[in-house]
Amino acid sequence: MEHRDKQGVLLVNLGTPDAPTPAAVKRFLSQFLHDKRVVDLTRWLWCPLLHGIILPLRSPRVAKLYQSVWMDEGSPLMVYSQRQAAKLEAKLNLPVELGMTYGNPSLLSGVQSLLARGVEEIIILPLYPQYSGTTSAAVFDGVSKAFKQLPVIPAFSLIHDYHAHPQYIEALAESVRAHWDEHGKGEYLLCSYHGIPKRYADNGDVYPMHCERTTLLLGQALGLTEQQIGMSYQSRFGREEWLTPYTDKTLERLPTEGIKRLDIITPAFSADCLETLEEIAEECKESFLGAGGEMFHYIGCLNDSDSHIEMMTSLVARYR
Incomplete structure (x- = not known):
């Protein structure tokens, strides 16, 4: 019983800009499109193209698109992710924190929040039903990078996919x-x-x-x-x-x-x-x-629907 009390869940999604502004979108897209899992082109070829053409042109246009879907509480992806985390925590009676592969809250901050709550074993749940190197593997890379900054790596499990669950x-x-x-x-x-x-x-x-x-x-x-x-x-x-x-x-x-x-x-x-x-x-x-x-x-997506939270609960239960 004591062991279970030291478990926690890191709920992971791709991430979102902090605000629907060109500057915030540019920061987010820069981090996202720098990931070799997402774009595997040679850096000397890709980076000048990204910073010289793509980001200056795309950021203002994408910011306008974000403005069209932004909710009162913030970015839709962040709003629904926060609701998912809160409902999952209530359902599991375990600490649940959000960590985004890109943007905020970062994977490192999500891990640190769990450790600050006394968690010693982290169950990582990337909300990507279908596995891809561009998403699921990028989560593993990001978590590994976060662990490099910790004095002690916590025990962890990574839920691989659930495309046929x-x-x-x-x-x-x-x-x-x-x-x-x-x-x-x-x-x-x-x-x-x-x-x-x-x-x-x-x-x-x-x-x-x-x-x-x-x-x-x-x-x-x-x-x-x-x-x-x-x-x-x-x-x-x-x-x-x-x-x-x-x-x-x-x-x-x-x-x-x-x-x-x-x-x-x-x-x-x-x-x-x-x-x-x-x-x-x-x-x-x-x-x-x-x-x-x-x-x-x-x-619409499953978002924070009861059936979606039940499914997440079942995924995590296999590791308890």
Whole structure:
């Protein structure tokens, strides 16, 4: 019993700018895009491009997009992450702290907060259902870097992924059913996942396999045929080929195939953020309706829903 009392959970997500301003966005994007897990190009080639062109051009534009989704309490991703941490702590009766791979609160500050609360063993839960080197492995790198600054490394466990966990699949299915009950059922359910360069998958990243498995299991849970559910990849960046099919191209194609009423969900995102609230719910809606679609419904992330917190509780319980 004494051992259990010394456990704590570090809940990890990607991170978010501190404010919807060009300066804060630039700081955040600089840290994010400097990570070799995210962009593996040679530094002497990438850094001048990043600082000379990409950050000066993108930061003001991205800041405006953040302004369009910013909530009273702050960035949507941070607001939902804080709610998740509070609910999970109440459910587990264990210390739970947030740590973001990029931005604040940092992974180091999350670890230090847990240690300050008497935690001796940390269960690290990256909120990435599908494993990718660009996300899950970046968490491990970041935690390792944080541990280097501590006199004693705490015992720790890292939850690898949960792309096929029955409670995760059921939580997704429950959110879709609830949406259908309220808004009616579309002709097609599109699962849009964050993309990664195709080269990463060719080199062994299992991410696309995990995304395909999640989609398959969700379709089975909802009783959908292959003609009623599909998947695509969003948020590509740069000129090289990313995982296909692309979400934007898929949305332009579906109305030409007779699918006019669409539901879209983002299973790789555990909290609503810029990529879901602006890119999917706004930009993609425009694309679909502009291509001849008639109804477009975005189904929100699991956020701090009870079923999502229950699933997290089950993941952590395996390490207690």
